Each structure stands twice: as structure tokens, then as C-alpha cells.
Amino acid sequence: MSEAAALPPGEHLVHGTDPHLAHHFSSLERQVDASRLGMWLFLSTEVLLFAGLFTGYAVYRYSFPVAFAASARTSEIWAGTLNTIVLITSSLTVALAIHFVRAGRQRAAVVCLAITLFFALAFLGIKAIEYTAHFHEHQLPGRYYRFEGVRLPGAEMYWALYFLMTGLHGLHVVIGMTVLAVIAWRTAHGYYSAHYYVGIELAGLYWHLVDLIWIFLYPLLYLI
């Protein structure tokens, strides 16, 4: 990894002098295109990873439609809805960070990334309140399910899938926060600029994916 170096604005770049350009790429444009393609490939594998859980959900929902509908009604709907808004807004601030760095306003970009991190923390806080409530009500997977409100076969499967899906998603939130924090730190230290900002872009893509998965988890686990 080359050392951070902010280029003076308007400087003409000759091949071999750009600190961001790896030696095995003929131009920075190709390097950025390759990075983007690699990220989309990675995001596709992430989509397929979650697809396994969504398939499990589809099968058990088909087998226990009544228990799933009843259990979803006893979930913390306010928390799910609030978290949806929180994640959508954090997606907006990430998109704005890329917009600002493209316009050469690194400081505004860092502020946007910091706001995103704040929203991510808020998301995890709301999720923690939710999990605590479920633990107190014994809305738990498998044989630990003791919830009096819904006594139907299959309800424990709903909670197994609930904790698996929101747990894996929560893990992605934590990873996304780590990546965004590193990227924000590097932006603040002048590593990224309007000339080269692919790192912010790829971190943003990851964060949007986290939002994307929640967009599907929210109606399936909380509403229907």
C-alpha cells in the first residue's frame, strides 16, 4: 500500500507517478473498474449467503403460515420500523459522502461518514433493546421457546430464523461500521480525494447492501 499523499489540484498525472496506481494496471481508470467489479462479485456472494436463510424462511413459512404470522405480530414492530428508517437514512449519508468527495469536499465527506457511523450505532442500540425484550419474554429458538402469547407448532422456528437472520445482518452492520471507520479516518488524512475515491465508494456499496438486506428482512420478520 502506497503512502498517503494528497495531490495538488490540477496536477497532470503521468503513468508511474500516481501513488494510488498499482504497477500491474496500465491506468488508474482500469484499476478502479477492476476494484468495482471485484466488489460487485463479492456483494453477489453476500446476496447468495443470505439467500440460503431466506430459503429456509420461505420453507418454514410455507409449512407454518399461522405460527409465523402470529409470531411476527408479537415482534417489536416499532423497533423494526424505526431501524428501517435509521438504515435508509444512513444509506443516504453514505451516498452523500461519495457525492462530497467527488466534489473535492473531503471534510464534508468525513462528517457524512461519521453521521453514518452514528446511525449504525443507533441501529445496534435499538436491536439490543429488542433482543432484551425477546429474551425476557422467552421468545427464543427451539426448546428454549416458552412464550405464552403464541403456543403454536412452528413458532420456535420463526424465532430461530429471526435470530439467525437478524444476527447475521447485525454482524454485517458491525463489519460495515469497521470498514466505514477506517475509510473515514483515511479520508480525514487526505488519502482519498476527487481524483481517487474508490475506497469510499466500495465501503459505501457494502453499507448499501446491509441496508438492502434489511429492506427484505423488515416486512418478512415484522409485518406479515
Added chain:
Amino acid sequence: MTENGEHHSALPYFIVWVALVILTVTTYRTGRMHLGTWALPLALTIAVTKSLLVILFFMHLWEQKGANRIVIGTSFVFVALIISLTVADVATRFPLATPAGAPFGSDIPAQLEEPAPEYQPPAGKIGEPPRGVPEPK
């Protein structure tokens, strides 16, 4: 880099955000109405619309190269395949699909030399393991 547009406006991002919030409120309201059969298709339609907004505008797939579109498009095709085919499999199973006496998946007791000990009829609930099938030797 995508044409390094100097005079991009941030306004489209805010419009997309407003659209996402409106769709979230819509799915919340319709989700609480308990629409029965139409609840799932409606919720999924809204979710797909929201995800398209995020992918095309927040993730800039609208202005990306063709290869990136093919990659993510292919993964969505396989998501549709794994979910639809698996559910179709589960939805079309019936007891005679496996022969009697098979160590899995059959509600019919095996015809053994000695009568099977106290066969209990299956409980009739989906998802419970079949009873009365002897353990495989």
C-alpha cells in the same frame, strides 16, 4: 471513474430517500391491515421497489459498466431459483413419494416379518417427524 462530474447535484439522493421513507410507511401501514393473501405479494413488491431504488441510485448501478450489472443480475436470478425451486419441492411432496419402509420421509409403516410394535398414526401436523417407522438397522 464515472466521468468525474463536477456539477453533480445532491438533490437526487434526497428524492430517493424521501421515496424510500414513503415506501417504508406504506409497507408498515399495509402490513398492519392484515390483508391476508395479498399481504406477502404486496410487501415483497414494495421491498423490491425499495431495493431497486437503492441499487440503481445509491449504489450507482444506473451509471455503471455492463459487467457489474450482469454480476449482480446473475446473483438475483440464482436467488429466485433457489427460493422458488426449494419451496416448489416442499409444496409438492406427498407421502407416497417415498416407498414404505424407507428410513426417511414416509408416513406408512414398513411391512416387516414381525408386526411393527404399536404403530401410532401420524399426528397430521406438517413438520413433525413421522412416528411408527422403525429405526433402520
